Amino acid sequence: xxxxxxxxxxxxxxxxxxxxxxxxxxxxxxxxxxxxxxxxxxxxxxxxxxxxxxxxxxxxxxxxxxxxxxxxxxxxxxxxxxxxxxxxxxxxxxxxxxxxxxxxxxxxxxxxxxxxxxxxxxxxxxxxxxxxxxxxxxxxxxxxxxxxxxxxxxxxxxxxxxxxxxxxxxxxxxxxxxxxxxxxxxxxxxxxxxxxxxxxxxxx
Amino acid sequence: xxxxxxxxxxxxxxxxxxxxxxxxxxxxxxxxxxxxxxxxxxxxxxxxxxxxxxxxxxxxxxxxxxxxxxxxxxxxxxxxxxxxxxxxxxxxxxxxxxxxxxxxxxxxxxxxxxxxxxxxxxxxxxxxxxxxxxxxxxxxxxxxxxxxxxxxxxxxxxxxxxxxxxxxxxxxxxxxxxxxxxxxxxxxxxxxxxxxxxxxxxxx
DNA sequence: CGACTTCTGGATTGATTATTTCAGAAGTCC
DNA sequence: GGACTTCTGAAATAATCAATCCAGAAGTCG
Numbered sequence: 001x002x003x004x005x006x007x008x009x010x011x012x013x014x015x016x017x018x019x020x021x022x023x024x025x026x027x028x029x030x031x032x033x034x035x036x037x038x039x040x041x042x043x044x045x046x047x048x049x050x051x052x053x054x055x056x057x058x059x060x061x062x063x064x065x066x067x068x069x070x071x072x073x074x075x076x077x078x079x080x081x082x083x084x085x086x087x088x089x090x091x092x093x094x095x096x097x098x099x100x101x102x103x104x105x106x107x108x109x110x111x112x113x114x115x116x117x118x119x120x121x122x123x124x125x126x127x128x129x130x131x132x133x134x135x136x137x138x139x140x141x142x143x144x145x146x147x148x149x150x151x152x153x154x155x156x157x158x159x160x161x162x163x164x165x166x167x168x169x170x171x172x173x174x175x176x177x178x179x180x181x182x183x184x185x186x187x188x189x190x191x192x193x194x195x196x197x198x199x200x201x202x203x204x
Numbered sequence: 205x206x207x208x209x210x211x212x213x214x215x216x217x218x219x220x221x222x223x224x225x226x227x228x229x230x231x232x233x234x235x236x237x238x239x240x241x242x243x244x245x246x247x248x249x250x251x252x253x254x255x256x257x258x259x260x261x262x263x264x265x266x267x268x269x270x271x272x273x274x275x276x277x278x279x280x281x282x283x284x285x286x287x288x289x290x291x292x293x294x295x296x297x298x299x300x301x302x303x304x305x306x307x308x309x310x311x312x313x314x315x316x317x318x319x320x321x322x323x324x325x326x327x328x329x330x331x332x333x334x335x336x337x338x339x340x341x342x343x344x345x346x347x348x349x350x351x352x353x354x355x356x357x358x359x360x361x362x363x364x365x366x367x368x369x370x371x372x373x374x375x376x377x378x379x380x381x382x383x384x385x386x387x388x389x390x391x392x393x394x395x396x397x398x399x400x401x402x403x404x405x406x407x408x
Numbered sequence: 409c410g411a412c413t414t415c416t417g418g419a420t421t422g423a424t425t426a427t428t429t430c431a432g433a434a435g436t437c438c
Numbered sequence: 439g440g441a442c443t444t445c446t447g448a449a450a451t452a453a454t455c456a457a458t459c460c461a462g463a464a465g466t467c468g
Contacts, residue, residue, distance in 0.1 A: 005444025006434040030233060030322035033426060044447055045427070051445085055426065112320045115378060118234035132382055160391030163384060164372070167392050171375025174319060178336055180367065187364030188371050191399040198398040209414025210464040237456060248417055249457070255415090259456065 012051060015040040020062035025105040028059050028114040028124045059114075059124055066109045067131070073098045074169075077138040084146040085196055088139065088165050092189045096172055100182030110135075111173035132170065139166045146196070156199040168192055216255060219244040224266035229309040232263050232318040232328045263318075263328055270313045271335070277302045278373075281342040288350040289400055292343065292369050296393045300376055304386030314339075315377035336374065343370045350400070360403040372396050 018039040022031045033055060037043050043051075052058040073094035077087050099107050110131045114124045140162040146152040172185055222243040226235045237259060241247050247255075256262040277298035281291050303311050314335045318328045344366040350356040376389055 004436040004442075006436095006446075008445055009434095026322050027320040030320060030325070032322070032424080034424085035323075044445095046429085046448085047446060049427070111378060115381060116231040116234060116316050116320070118230050118236070119239075121234070129382060132378070136382070136384070157391050157395065159388050160395045163379065163388040163392035164395045166384075167372045167375035167379055167389065168368070169375070170378040171371035171373070174315060174336070174374040174377075175367065175371055177319060178333060178340075180340070180370075184363050184367040185371065187361055188367035191361065191364045191368045191402075192396070194402040195395040195398045198395075198402065208412075208466040210416075210466095212415055213464095236454080238454085248415095250418085250459085251416060253457065 008047065008051060010041050010043055010047070015043070015051070016058070016061055016065055019058055020065050020109070021104060023059055023062050023113050024066065024109040027112065027117070028056075029117045029121050056124055060127060063109065063113075063127060063131075070098055070104065071108070071110060074135060074138075077135065077142060084142040084149065084151065085193070087142045088196070089189065089193055091139075092165065092169060092172075092192070093186060095169060096176075096182055096185040096189060099172055099176040100180075100185065106179070107173035107177040108170075111170045112177065135169065136162070136166045139169070146199075151201065152196070152199045153201055161195060161199065164192065164195055212251065212255060214245045214247055214251070219247070219255070220262070220265055220269050223262055224269050224313070225308060227263055227266050227317050228270065228311075228313040231316065231321070232260075233321045233325050260328055264331060267313065267317075267331060267335075274302055274308065275312070275314060278339060278342075281339065281346060288346045288353065288355065289397070291346045292400070293393065293397055295343075296369065296373060296376075296396070297390060299373060300380075300386055300389040300393060303376055303380040304384075304389065310383070311377035311381040312374075315374045316381065339373065340366070340370045343373070350403075355405065356400070356403045357405055365399060365403065368396065368399055 019031075019036050022035055022039055025031075026035075033045070033048065036055070036058070037045065037048055040048070052061065074091045076082065076090035076094065079087055079090075082090065095108065110128050114121065114128045117125055140158065143152070143156070143158045143161045143165075147154060147156050147158060168188065175185055176182075223235075223240050226239055226243055229235075230239075237249070237252065240259075240262070241249065241252055244252070256265065278295045280286065280294035280298065283291055283294075286294065299312065314332050318325065318332045321329055344362065347356070347360070347362045347366045347369075351358060351360050351362060372392065379389055380386075
């Protein structure tokens with residue numbers, strides 16, 4: 001892109017990745033510009049604002065980067081090639097594995113980094129809330145598909161099952177942040193899938 | 205009980221209650237002293253520090269107050285008069301009802317108000333983390349009791365079931381904060397209890 | 409009344425917050 | 439080489455943060 005002018009002396013993508021880890025760990029408001037600039041290689045304020053515009057703009061950028069990389073574990077929810085039950089189970093299991101890995105902060109950035117904040121942080125809050133809403137709807141769509149495809153009984157409590165799996169999905173994040181082992185969370189998912197199976201049509 | 209000296213001209217208990225609502229809504233770090241002092245009836249900085257010592261000390265006090273009032277919904281977990289299954293179910297249902305009520309902030313103060321924060325907020329973070337750990341252990345004890353009392357099969361995955369119910373309990377908070385209806389969460393609990401039932405001994 | 413204790417109003421502290429300004433450095437393009 | 443563009447280093451901005459200080463007000467107690 002920028003072909004002319006003085007080139008910046010830091011790697012922008014690397015800087016975004018570093019910032020992502022900080023926002024993921026400490027949240028949007030819990031991360032300071034000093035922290036960010038230091039992690040990006042002690043760049044100056046001028047460099048920061050020239051490259052990213054503002055703290056919130058950078059936050060949004062890191063969120064996009066998160067969704068593109070670590071956050072993609074939930075794309076299984078929309079994978080039409082999979083049967084509905086597998087969509088839910090895979091999204092949950094992959095989330096659990098990712099969120100308890102040690103190479104990065106635990107828990108999910110969407111669930112944790114801007115859920116609670118001061119009155120001023122409302123606009124950052126809205127971005128993650130929208131993301132969670134989209135997941136909630138995708139989960140509901142999986143359950144609904146289970147009924148429509150004749151896998152679940154017609155009298156299945158669609159909203160109840162959906163809320164269960166979404167509750168577990170967001171709950172994962174706090175558990176992971178609290179240090180609960182990935183193995184335990186994975187076992188919880190196995191148990192949660194029994195609720196689905198309880199609504200299955202009898203397999204003659 | 206301060207018997208002598210000039211009496212303070214605001215109600216300390218009322219002030220703590222007001223502060224609790226703010227911390228509950230905006231989190232420990234998301235709530236400013238100006239906000240707190242204003243909500244407490246525009247008291248001065250001097251009055252604030254004379255009465256509460258520091259922001260963190262007040263936060264801890266509001267947390268105790270929360271546990272004594274709204275937070276007591278989870279005491280069912282330790283109620284030995286109830287069968288283990290009911291302990292879990294009641295704690296979950298009461299939490300869902302409380303956390304989606306409109307008279308106060310949604311979600312749980314223990315789960316939300318200090319889960320994520322800056323490096324400096326670690327000590328406040330630790331208080332709520334300890335509380336969540338205690339709940340996690342109480343939930344595990346319920347499941348274990350189910351096995352020991354012969355209600356659940358001996359081969360029951362205790363850790364898995366426990367992680368499921370704890371995941372749902374903390375997940376509730378984010379769902380409630382996202383505006384998910386209490387009715388939906390309650391239905392999710394109904395579905396979650398099917399995992400318990402799936403591990404029950406056959407009732408001949 | 410007078411000694412004592414506690415709280416309040418108001419100003420102020422110093423640290424930290426995100427952001428801006430500007431002159432000069434370091435490139436590209438013609 | 440000179441015009442042009444973009445980025446950097448350093449300093450400064452105003453706002454907000456939690457917390458402190460002090461003189462005086464408002465009580466209790468003997």
